[in-house]
Amino acid sequence: MPREIALGGAFAPGLLVWFVISVGLLLLIDTVIGRFGLYRFVWHPALFRLALMVCIFGSIALLLY
Template identity: 85%
Template sequence: MPREIAFGDALIPGLLVWFVVSLGLLLLIDVVIGRFGLYRFVWHPSLFRIALFVCIFGSLALLLY
């Protein structure tokens, strides 16, 4: 995957694509965790969501670089 993507006349960083994909994965995982009630085992759900997003985004970004 190129490091920059041409979108019209603007160059968009390649990490932006992985950022949007990781947001989608986070929302999907968040719905599954919320539906099964697994947030009751987590001390701070908001902190857990941010940490999960960082893990997803970091692992997807390693695919680019």
Template identity: 60%
Template sequence: MPREIAFYGALMPGLLPVFVGCLLLMVLLDLLLSRIGLYRHVWHASLFRLALFVCLFGGAGLLLVR
């Protein structure tokens, strides 16, 4: 995985597209989980959302290291 990506002459970190993709996936998962009603059973919804995003981003980042 490249450390930097050139985007219109500006260098950005290589994990930035992964971060944005995980953020979009997190928004979709959040909508799905709220419609299902999972957040009624969770103690702190904001902490659950943060932990879910950290798991998604960490997993995607580890997949790209190989």
């Protein structure tokens, strides 16, 4: 994976691709959690979503870089 990607003449970090993939995974997991009503066991759903996003992106970045 290259360190930089050219997007319309501007350079973007290579981790941008993995970030977009992790956002997609977050949306999928968030839909499943919401559909089964598991957010009632979570104290602060927005904070839980942020922590889940950090965990997903961090694990993808550490595995691939």
